[in-house]
Amino acid sequence: MLRSVLATLLVLAAAPALAQPRPDPDWPCAQRKVSTLGPGAVWTGPDPTQALAEWGNDTDAALLAQKIASRRLPLEEVDGLLDAFVAKLDKAEKETRLTRVFAGVFEVLNGERDKVVAGIGRYARGQRVMAERIRDEAGKISEVKTSPDVPDTKELAELETRFNWDKRIFQERSQSLTYVCEVPTLLEQRLGAIAKKIQARL
Numbered sequence: 001m002l003r004s005v006l007a008t009l010l011v012l013a014a015a016p017a018l019a020q021p022r023p024d025p026d027w028p029c030a031q032r033k034v035s036t037l038g039p040g041a042v043w044t045g046p047d048p049t050q051a052l053a054e055w056g057n058d059t060d061a062a063l064l065a066q067k068i069a070s071r072r073l074p075l076e077e078v079d080g081l082l083d084a085f086v087a088k089l090d091k092a093e094k095e096t097r098l099t100r101v102f103a104g105v106f107e108v109l110n111g112e113r114d115k116v117v118a119g120i121g122r123y124a125r126g127q128r129v130m131a132e133r134i135r136d137e138a139g140k141i142s143e144v145k146t147s148p149d150v151p152d153t154k155e156l157a158e159l160e161t162r163f164n165w166d167k168r169i170f171q172e173r174s175q176s177l178t179y180v181c182e183v184p185t186l187l188e189q190r191l192g193a194i195a196k197k198i199q200a201r202l
Contacts, residue, residue, distance in 0.1 A: 025128075026121040029181035035117060037110050037188065042195040043102060045202055046095055051103035058100045060085070065104025068194055075190065078197055086201050095202055102198045106191060113187040120180060123173070130170050137163040 027033040039048045056062050064085050068078045082101075089097055141159050144152070 024121075026124045028124040028127065028177060029120065031181055031185055033117070034184075036114055037106075037191075039103075039106055042188075042192040043106070043199070045102065045195075045199045046099050048099055048103050048106070051096070051099040052107065055100040055103040055107070058097060060088075061097050061100040062104050065101050066108055068101075069105045069108035069190075071186075071190065075193055078194060082197055082201055098198050098202055102195055105194050105198075109187050109191045113184050116180075116183045116187070120184075123177070123180065127170065127173060127177075130166060130173075134163065134166050134170060137166065 024033055039052070055065065064081060067073060068081055085101070086094060086098070137159060141156070141163060144156050144159065
């Protein structure tokens with residue numbers, strides 16, 4: 001049983017959340033952490049500074065931005081919505097209003113991304129605390145088993161039950177971490193794809 005406990009600790013030590021020391025101890029993902037994005041990361045159109053301040057005041061642009069930013073909407077449906085929006089615009093206002101649409105999409109998706117990045121940090125801190133607790137529990141099990149005194153079977157059973165439960169939760173969370181870590185990248189990719197579609201209509 002002691003060998004099994006030690007083997008489990010080796011597995012836990014190799015888990016993704018604790019794999020290697022990283023510059024930010026609260027960032028467990030293989031992907032490089034980028035705390036926040038700037039518009040220039042995906043946008044090469046007109047300066048969006050003013051649009052970022054006023055897009056919410058343009059009702060049609062804001063509604064479109066929120067709709068196409070939603071991950072529930074397939075990317076292939078974005079083109080038709082943009083074309084319908086452009087068809088109603090005068091040539092003189094097209095650049096300004098499309099830039100507002102981009103500004104809205106950027107703020108919606110970047111805001112969502114910021115929340116996910118912060119959540120990953122909280123997730124990692126929780127995993128680190130749980131890993132420490134599991135190591136403590138494994139150490140107590142080892143102490144009971146190697147004690148020269150006759151082991152207290154009830155105490156040992158309780159320790160092993162708690163250890164196995166915590167280990168299971170930790171491993172399940174570590175497995176889900178792979179998907180969670182992909183979310184910021186998926187949001188960046190959607191933002192970049194939509195930005196290209198808008199720029200193509202300027």
